Amino acid sequence: xxxxxxxxxxxxxxxxxxxxxxxxxxxxxxxxxxxxxxxxxxxxxxxxxxxxxxxxxxxxxxxxxxxxxxxxxxxxxxxxxxxxxxxxxxxxxxxxxxxxxxxxxxxxxxxxxxxxxxxxxxxxxxxxxxxxxxxxxxxxxxxxxxxxxxxxxxxxxxxxxxxxxxxxxxxxxxxxxxxxxxxxxxxxxxxxxxxxxxxxxxxxxxxxxxxxxxxxxxxxxxxxxxxxxxxxxxxxxxxxxxxxxxxxxxxxxxxxxxxxxxxxxxxxxxxxxxxxxxxxxxxxxxx
Amino acid sequence: xxxxxxxxxxxxxxxxxxxxxxxxxxxxxxxxxxxxxxxxxxxxxxxxxxxxxxxxxxxxxxxxxxxxxxxxxxxxxxxxxxxxxxxxxxxxxxxxxxxxxxxxx
Numbered sequence: 001x002x003x004x005x006x007x008x009x010x011x012x013x014x015x016x017x018x019x020x021x022x023x024x025x026x027x028x029x030x031x032x033x034x035x036x037x038x039x040x041x042x043x044x045x046x047x048x049x050x051x052x053x054x055x056x057x058x059x060x061x062x063x064x065x066x067x068x069x070x071x072x073x074x075x076x077x078x079x080x081x082x083x084x085x086x087x088x089x090x091x092x093x094x095x096x097x098x099x100x101x102x103x104x105x106x107x108x109x110x111x112x113x114x115x116x117x118x119x120x121x122x123x124x125x126x127x128x129x130x131x132x133x134x135x136x137x138x139x140x141x142x143x144x145x146x147x148x149x150x151x152x153x154x155x156x157x158x159x160x161x162x163x164x165x166x167x168x169x170x171x172x173x174x175x176x177x178x179x180x181x182x183x184x185x186x187x188x189x190x191x192x193x194x195x196x197x198x199x200x201x202x203x204x205x206x207x208x209x210x211x212x213x214x215x216x217x218x219x220x221x222x223x224x225x226x227x228x229x230x231x232x233x234x235x236x237x238x239x240x241x242x243x244x245x246x247x248x249x250x251x252x253x254x255x256x257x258x259x260x261x262x263x264x265x266x267x268x269x270x271x272x273x274x275x276x277x278x279x280x281x282x283x284x285x286x287x
Numbered sequence: 288x289x290x291x292x293x294x295x296x297x298x299x300x301x302x303x304x305x306x307x308x309x310x311x312x313x314x315x316x317x318x319x320x321x322x323x324x325x326x327x328x329x330x331x332x333x334x335x336x337x338x339x340x341x342x343x344x345x346x347x348x349x350x351x352x353x354x355x356x357x358x359x360x361x362x363x364x365x366x367x368x369x370x371x372x373x374x375x376x377x378x379x380x381x382x383x384x385x386x387x388x389x390x391x392x
Contacts, residue, residue, distance in 0.1 A: 191390050255333075255340055263336065
């Protein structure tokens with residue numbers, strides 16, 4: 001009887017010990033490690049496209065196809081986003097009714113700062129994108145917000161991106177569990193299949209960059225936001241990051257969320273972070 | 288004679304009219320049940336942030352048919368919308384873990 005009790009006790013102790021040692025291993029497997037993610041992300045694309053220079057991934061489909069690259073070089077002589085750029089510059093410097101301007105809302109008067117957006121606001125506990133910051137600036141100065149998917153927002157972000165051209169993305173994740181959670185949620189959104197077509201963002205931009213979907217050549221996810229906003233021939237106009245996300249959702253037969261909902265802000269945070277070090281190339285032009 | 292024929296036909300006409308009306312009411316009731324179930328499933332997909340455009344379109348088609356009094360078609364569309372909504376719920380639920388399979392590591 002004593003022997004049986006001793007065996008039971010020893011078994012229980014062994015089980016407890018195993019659990020104690022096994023638990024950290026389980027947590028470690030789920031640990032969020034953005035630095036390792038970004039490294040693996042870049043390696044995946046540079047291994048897949050060994051001829052493409054790292055900084056060239058920001059040129060999207062043009063980096064995947066030699067003929068398209070030549071077309072793009074020619075397009076850049078008279079870029080289709082030029083009108084938007086001029087409009088954005090004018091809008092950015094135009095005073096609000098209260099006499100203040102956009103420059104009063106941003107560090108360095110809004111010039112050359114695009115590469116730092118989105119950032120995690122520790123006071124608010126949320127991701128702040130450039131589009132959101134622009135509209136908050138308007139509202140703080142008594143102006144109505146712009147639509148996130150229309151020309152005004154595209155023009156403003158085009159101008160701000162232009163002043164940051166060549167500067168590497170420098171997205172920071174502060175030592176705040178909420179920031180890591182936002183990053184992780186963005187990653188989850190990026191890889192989650194949705195819509196009746198059962199596509200995730202990764203289905204097109206990780207599994208199939210360089211391949212055609214109908215007439216389009218799909219862009220790689222690496223550096224995809226560096227070129228935003230973009231002029232798309234398909235749209236016959238400019239498109240913001242919000243427009244890109246909502247359109248992607250509806251193309252796969254998913255009901256888009258509201259622009260600047262947490263999910264979209266988080267996925268922008270994730271995608272920008274893993275492209276850290278790649279230069280801002282926006283505004284861009286796409287077929 | 289003519290009056291007698293009219294008298295005998297009257298109950299038949301009333302019977303047919305009553306039956307048709309009962310049939311239409313039954314069909315409308317079926318539609319209402321099917322539509323409510325589809326709407327509830329679509330709403331649940333919404334809380335999972337994964338509604339499908341096709342569900343929304345099929346729900347709208349069901350409503351349009353019902354407004355035109357075409358309850359058989361309306362009920363069929365509502366049932367289809369429910370099936371689509373259920374599929375979107377399944378997708379959202381299963382993707383809670385499955386997304387990790389696609390992750391670049």
